[in-house]
Every structure is written in structure tokens, then in C-alpha cells.
Amino acid sequence: MSLSPEESPNIIDNSNSVSKEKQAENSPYPSESDAFSVTDGNDSPVPKIQLVWEDVKFQVKIKDKEQMILKGVSGSANPGEFLAIMGLSGAGKTSLLNIIAGRIKSSDSSRVTGSIKANGVDISKMNFQKYSAYITQEDVLLPFLTVKESLMFSAKLKCSGTSYEIANKVDKIIDELRLGKVAHNRIGNAVVKGISGGERKRVCIATELVSEPQVIILDEPTSGLDSFTAEVLVDLLLEQAKKGKTVVSTIHQPSASIFFKFQKLILVSEGFIIYQGSAKASRKYFSKIGYKSPANINPPDFYMRILHITDRHHMTDEELETLEHLREAYNNVKDHKDQVLEYDSTHLDLVNVQQTQSLKKLGTLCKRSFIDGMRNPGKSHMIIMFYIVTSALIDLIFHDLGNDYDAVQNINGVLTFCSINSVMIANSSCSLTFPGEKVVYLKEYSQGLYGAFNYFLAKMFTELPVQILATLIASVMLYFPLGLQMEADKFFLFWLIIFLTFLTGSGLGYMIGALCDSENTASAASPMLTAPLMAFGGLYSNASAFKWVRYISPFKWSFEGLAVNQYNGMDFDCDPDGPECDPLDDLGFYNKLGICILAQIIYIIVTRIIAYIELKSLGAKAKK
Ligand SMILES: Nc1ncnc2c1ncn2[C@@H]1O[C@H](COP(=O)(O)OP(=O)(O)OP(=O)(O)O)[C@@H](O)[C@H]1O
Structure with a gap:
């Protein structure tokens, strides 16, 4: 089955580079003139960042057996967009996310090939960490600090500036992430009562935002949150995207109202990307390739049902057929190269997260x-x-x-x-x-x-x-x-x-x-x-x-x-006719005090x- 460009979920262009006019037309992509959204502490422009990865393969060795986790995937994440990566458990979402974030590199037991570029620059050839923040699934915070203290210390460690400037920055982030009500509450943990799970996740994000990263990468940020709290969190991340940041996140079972907010969705199945495009367009796409979603079913749930595999090591003929069909349909959506936009790369090396003394x-x-x-x-x-x-x-x-x-x-x-x-x-x-x-x-x-x-x-x-x-x-x-x-x-x-x-x-x-x-x-x-x-x-x-x-x-x-x-x-009242009273000798202790202290x-x-x-x-x- 072949889809026409109009039906394609992706914004497709044959050229790898698009003109300013075309960029302007293609909302939500920002125009070149809008390529610098913020400045760092020294008023240097911080470029917006587009991430493009091509033919990414990830192979691991398990008990001397090679296993291909990602099988040559390509895609992109754009400034101003929230990209959600979804798929069944074990499909390869986290692997893809970590590779995009530059956190997985080839080692003795694994091999990563393909290219991952930020504004055309290979992320391995730049300090990508300067421009990106990675928020893990686990909340990494000190439980006995308050929300504001956590942010203040994080900002002091990450940014330069006077205490006044840092305090202002922190207040702004507290405001942006709606943490004002709990600013003076302790973080807490499983043992010590503290703020709620949703608030804790927002604090984790806030501690990263203090360094004003252009790329925000999150691993299942809504896991363990109720649907309302999850939506609040996604809305806050969408606000960050609106500011021109590139937000990439793996997401587990979002509700329909969250799902349709994703400007971009990538569905991963068995190491392949089987959909890449807007969340809204996904229903039409799946319908066209023969999987019409019933009106009363949440689309992500429906997609997971299509992708369902009972045992990935022994896939049934039917499961193999479905996967093959989804891959073929995806490959037929013309060329999946996303637009490579004209974002600035010359400034990448000029912008540093300032190191405090x-x-x-x-x-x-x-x-x-x-x-x-x-x-x-x-x-x-x-x-x-x-x-x-x-x-x-x-x-x-x-x-x-x-x-x-x-x-x-x-x-x-x-x-x-x-x-x-x-x-x-x-x-x-x-x-x-x-x-x-x-x-x-x-x-x-x-x-x-x-x-x-x-x-x-x-x-x-x-x-x-x-x-x-x-x-x-x-x-x-x-x-x-x-x-x-x-x-x-x-x-x-x-x-x-x-x-x-x-x-x-x-x-x-x-x-x-x-x-x-x-x-x-x-x-x-x-x-x-x-x-x-x-x-x-x-x-x-x-x-x-x-x-x-x-x-x-x-x-x-x-x-x-x-x-x-x-x-x-020490003087002892010893029996004058008895043996000599020497407790140290009895104990066999012959070292001088200085020796004990030195030891x-x-x-x-x-x-x-x-x-x-x-x-x-x-x-x-x-x-x-
Ligand atoms: N370094 C590694 N060594 C061995 N196996 C690995 C490694 N990294 C990932 N895998 C395997 O690759 C598969 C995909 O893992 P990944 O964490 O990317 O899945 P996922 O889609 O994020 O799943 P989940 O939603 O359960 O986190 C899993 O079977 C996992 O065990």
C-alpha cells in the first residue's frame, strides 16, 4: 500500500534543506529569524536545536548471542514540538531515547551505528549535554531539601550569576512549573512524607530547566501519575515546546486528551519505527492501512493492541504478518527523511553552560x-x-x-x-x-x-x-x-x-x-x-x-x-601476694597509644x- 504525500503523516520534502519561506509556511516549525530563542547569562544566542537521526542500529550481546534492539531507524525531533515515543514494553523506546540523548555509546557488549545530529552537527562531536537535559524515570532529588532549596542549589551548581540573578531565575521556573504552593515544602521520599509524585516530577524537570536547555529529553515522565496530573505535566512540557524547545519523551499509555496534544508521535515496534507523524494524523493513517480505530477506544490503546506480541522470541505467523504489513506501509510513506531545517550550528560551540569556580x-x-x-x-x-x-x-x-x-x-x-x-x-x-x-x-x-x-x-x-x-x-x-x-x-x-x-x-x-x-x-x-x-x-x-x-x-x-x-x-588495689596486676599484659596489648591512634x-x-x-x-x- 502506498500513501500519497498529502496522506503521509510526515511533513515531507525531497530536499534535505528547506527555504525560509517554506519554513514559515510549515507551522509549527519556527522561521530562521526565530532560530535563537533565548540568551544565556552572557547574552550569547542559544540556538534552537533540531535533532535528526538516521539509520540508527543498536545491537547488544546477550550470552554471546547478538540481538538487534533498533533495526535502522531514522527520524527527527524539531524545536517547538513535543515528540512522544510510544510502543509496547521492550519495543526499544528507551533505547532510542537514550541513543538520541547520546547516553548509549558502543561498548564491549553493545554497538550503536548510524548518525545523530543536532543542527547538522554530530552529537558525538559536540558537548550535547550543554544544550540538553535528560530527566530519568526515577526522581533524582535529595529528600530533605525543600523544592526551592533544590532548585537554588541546582542553579548555583549549573549557572553563573549573582545570588540575586539566580534567585530570580529560580522564582521564574517555580512560577512556570506551578510549584509556588509547595516551594517551601520538603521533597520527601518513600519513607519521609513530602510533595506529591506529580510535583516531584515537576521539580526534577525544574532542576534541569535552570540551565535553560534547548532539548528536553524525558523517560516516561507520566509513569505512576494519575491521568489528570499526567496531563498537567504534559501541558507544562508543551509550554516549554512553545518557547522553541525540543521536547522528546517516551510515554506509557497516555489518555486520549493527552495523546492528541503531541505534535509528533513515533510508534516503535520490535526495533522498527512503524509510524512517525502528528498524533492527530495517526488515526487517519492507521485507518488507511486497514486498522480503523473504533470510536470508543483510546487511540494509543488501539495501537498497542495492533502491536501486541505475546512472546517476542517466538512470534506467531499472524504477529509477523502484522509487523511486516506495518513496516511496509511505513516504508511506502514516501521518504521518511524529515525536513532538515536551517537552524544555526555555528553558534553551538560558542554557547557554554558556564562553569562556576x-x-x-x-x-x-x-x-x-x-x-x-x-x-x-x-x-x-x-x-x-x-x-x-x-x-x-x-x-x-x-x-x-x-x-x-x-x-x-x-x-x-x-x-x-x-x-x-x-x-x-x-x-x-x-x-x-x-x-x-x-x-x-x-x-x-x-x-x-x-x-x-x-x-x-x-x-x-x-x-x-x-x-x-x-x-x-x-x-x-x-x-x-x-x-x-x-x-x-x-x-x-x-x-x-x-x-x-x-x-x-x-x-x-x-x-x-x-x-x-x-x-x-x-x-x-x-x-x-x-x-x-x-x-x-x-x-x-x-x-x-x-x-x-x-x-x-x-x-x-x-x-x-x-x-x-x-x-x-591506673592504680589497682592488688593482692600484694598475688600475681602482678597488669590488665594490658593480660589482654596482650603491647602497642603504645600513639600507634593505636596512628592505625x-x-x-x-x-x-x-x-x-x-x-x-x-x-x-x-x-x-x-
Ligand atoms: N544494554 C542492553 N543489554 C541487553 N539488552 C538490552 C540492553 N538495552 C536494551 N536491551 C533490551 O532491549 C529491549 C528493548 O529495551 P528498551 O528499554 O529500549 O525497551 P522499552 O520499549 O523502553 O521498554 P519499557 O517500556 O519496558 O521500558 C529489551 O528487551 C531490553 O531487555
Whole structure:
């Protein structure tokens, strides 16, 4: 079946380039004179961007078998348009979206071929990220910040300008995305109550809009939203398109009222494009090729029924026939090359997302991390409360230890408790909060906003006040009621060792948090690592085969340090006829206090270096 150009869903032109007059005629395409819609902070023109991709193939290797996900697809996304990509689950929508966004490149296990151009320039040869924003299906936000804070920090990291200019920009975006009512509400997450799912998605979009991208790419932004909220979101994106931006989005089951708003629709089936044109024209097109949509059925639902495949690895003859028919009909719609418009490409390289100074970014990251940390119970009040409760409990059990030799066992018990407590609370607070925060880091790192070092430094630095305060409270609560050696330097060293113990625990936590991709994996991995370190750390087991473990156990260095500090210079009421009272000798602790503290410091540094290397390599992977 062959369709005439008038029936064709596409705006077709034989030439690859169209005249100004023709552009002007062909609404909604903007005219050449309208090719610069906005200016960046330095008043440089930011060109509108047309994306054109040709013969894109995406092949992956699964268990040594090659599988073609996209089978040579061509198309375009134009400024001023909302392009919706639809298809069955597994059809290849996200793959196409990610390739258009430049997020999938050839690797050992996959191959991408074909060309993707922005205003005629290959996106691999330009910094496409400068002009585009990618909004993932998952909301990547810090839950303890308010909407306005999230946008302010995002703008400070992405844009130059004075605080006043940035605040104005943020206010404008809050207005545009109708977030005014919730501007001072916390984002929240599955555990902490916050703004609604639709509002959260709008905040995600808003955090990207602060850098004024010309191309907005979204992966299923309406997933999980009710039809009304989804329509509000689509309307807001259409407003962005109206401003000359190029909006490309995969969409799952839109309602009819949303569907007919798409200026352009691409239907993907089994790695082929089987429709490309306006959503409104799609009904006529399908009707012409033999699939008349019943009046009472939502067109997207109808198309999904046509495209339905029970098992893509064993397609029935009927399914194969339908797919072949749809492909043939699509190929018969003349040439599917879209208009290549005369948008400016010479300015592409002139326009930069301004990089703010590294020190300024470090300041912004510190401030953001501090606010997030102070509001996150897992990183602030829970730690303090935990220390207060456990210290009170230890006081209750062991109060006034005394200084006869029988007290040694109790003192050892107290010091062991102190070591275990600090490692465990620090480790779990870090390993359980880090995987969630890391997602934000990976997104921003891949956008080139800052490096792993700045991020990690800000994080460690801003967590210090709570760590100092919590360990100090615990030290005061334990040291004096238990009657440990009443000397100022001894007390200070007691606190210092507890504080360093906390830092060794948090080092382990950072390592686990950096290596694990979710809180669940981290919570399983955490005891797997800490339990053997505790068991073979020399406190409980002296099994010779595992003697070496004690040297990499934070528990050993903490307990030994605390014991050396406590027992050195302590007078015992010993039996003059009995053996010599030397608890350190009994424990086999012969290291000087300085050695224990040095070992703790090395431990703190090494675990952080490992976490940093992992963060850096994750960031590099996310950037690819
Ligand atoms: N890197 C990859 N390695 C292996 N298989 C892949 C890879 N990327 C995509 N696929 C496979 O390609 C097919 C298409 O994936 P894609 O995510 O593009 O589908 P989709 O249409 O977006 O589906 P959904 O709506 O369910 O997200 C799926 O079967 C998926 O498992």
C-alpha cells in the first residue's frame, strides 16, 4: 500500500534543506529569524536545536548471542514540538531515547551505528549535554531539601550569576512549573512524607530547566501519575515546546486528551519505527492501512493492541504478518527523511553552560550537604539519640567501676561496648544513607557539574559537626559517671579515640555505600563485613589462622587504644601476694597509644580512598 504525500503523516520534502519561506509556511516549525530563542547569562544566542537521526542500529550481546534492539531507524525531533515515543514494553523506546540523548555509546557488549545530529552537527562531536537535559524515570532529588532549596542549589551548581540573578531565575521556573504552593515544602521520599509524585516530577524537570536547555529529553515522565496530573505535566512540557524547545519523551499509555496534544508521535515496534507523524494524523493513517480505530477506544490503546506480541522470541505467523504489513506501509510513506531545517550550528560551540569556580561549587556542595545532613534523621538526631540511649544504658549497668582488680572485666566490657557502638552506628548511618545520595552525585557528576573529590570532601566535612558533637556527648555521659581515670588529658584522649572510632566506622560505611547500588544491598553487606572484623578482631577469638584480621579490624585499634589510655597509670588495689596486676599484659596489648591512634588514622584514610576511587569510577561509568 502506498500513501500519497498529502496522506503521509510526515511533513515531507525531497530536499534535505528547506527555504525560509517554506519554513514559515510549515507551522509549527519556527522561521530562521526565530532560530535563537533565548540568551544565556552572557547574552550569547542559544540556538534552537533540531535533532535528526538516521539509520540508527543498536545491537547488544546477550550470552554471546547478538540481538538487534533498533533495526535502522531514522527520524527527527524539531524545536517547538513535543515528540512522544510510544510502543509496547521492550519495543526499544528507551533505547532510542537514550541513543538520541547520546547516553548509549558502543561498548564491549553493545554497538550503536548510524548518525545523530543536532543542527547538522554530530552529537558525538559536540558537548550535547550543554544544550540538553535528560530527566530519568526515577526522581533524582535529595529528600530533605525543600523544592526551592533544590532548585537554588541546582542553579548555583549549573549557572553563573549573582545570588540575586539566580534567585530570580529560580522564582521564574517555580512560577512556570506551578510549584509556588509547595516551594517551601520538603521533597520527601518513600519513607519521609513530602510533595506529591506529580510535583516531584515537576521539580526534577525544574532542576534541569535552570540551565535553560534547548532539548528536553524525558523517560516516561507520566509513569505512576494519575491521568489528570499526567496531563498537567504534559501541558507544562508543551509550554516549554512553545518557547522553541525540543521536547522528546517516551510515554506509557497516555489518555486520549493527552495523546492528541503531541505534535509528533513515533510508534516503535520490535526495533522498527512503524509510524512517525502528528498524533492527530495517526488515526487517519492507521485507518488507511486497514486498522480503523473504533470510536470508543483510546487511540494509543488501539495501537498497542495492533502491536501486541505475546512472546517476542517466538512470534506467531499472524504477529509477523502484522509487523511486516506495518513496516511496509511505513516504508511506502514516501521518504521518511524529515525536513532538515536551517537552524544555526555555528553558534553551538560558542554557547557554554558556564562553569562556576570550583571553590564556589565546593561551598555550594558543603551548604547543601550540611542542610541535608542536619535534616536527615539517619545522619543527625538518630546518631545523637543512639549515643545518649546506649551511654545511659551502659551507665546504668556499669556505674562507678571502682579500681580494684575485679573491676577490670567490667572496664573491658565498657570499652568493648564503646568500640562496637561507635563503629556500628557510624557504619550503618553511612552505608544506609549513601546509596540514595549517590544517585544525585552520579547524575550531577555525569553532567560535569563537579568532581568526585569536591563531592566527597563536602560530604565528609559537613558530617563532622554531628560526629564531633555525638561522640562528645557519649564521652561525657560515659567517662564521668563510670569513674574512669579523672584526668583532663585522659578524658580528651578517650573522646579522641571514640571520635576516630566513629570515623573508622563511617569509612567502612562509605566504602560499602559506594560499592552497593541500593540501601537493601548495603544493609545486607554491612554485617557481612563488620561481623568477621569484630569476631576476629582479637576481642573474642584468638584463632591463629585469622590473627591477621585483627590488624584490619577497627574494633581492635579502638579497644586497644581505649584500654591503653585507661590502664596506663591506673592504680589497682592488688593482692600484694598475688600475681602482678597488669590488665594490658593480660589482654596482650603491647602497642603504645600513639600507634593505636596512628592505625585508626590510616584506617580512616584508606577506607575513604577506596570509597573515593569507587565513586570516581562510578562517575566515569555514568558519564559514558
Ligand atoms: N544494554 C542492553 N543489554 C541487553 N539488552 C538490552 C540492553 N538495552 C536494551 N536491551 C533490551 O532491549 C529491549 C528493548 O529495551 P528498551 O528499554 O529500549 O525497551 P522499552 O520499549 O523502553 O521498554 P519499557 O517500556 O519496558 O521500558 C529489551 O528487551 C531490553 O531487555
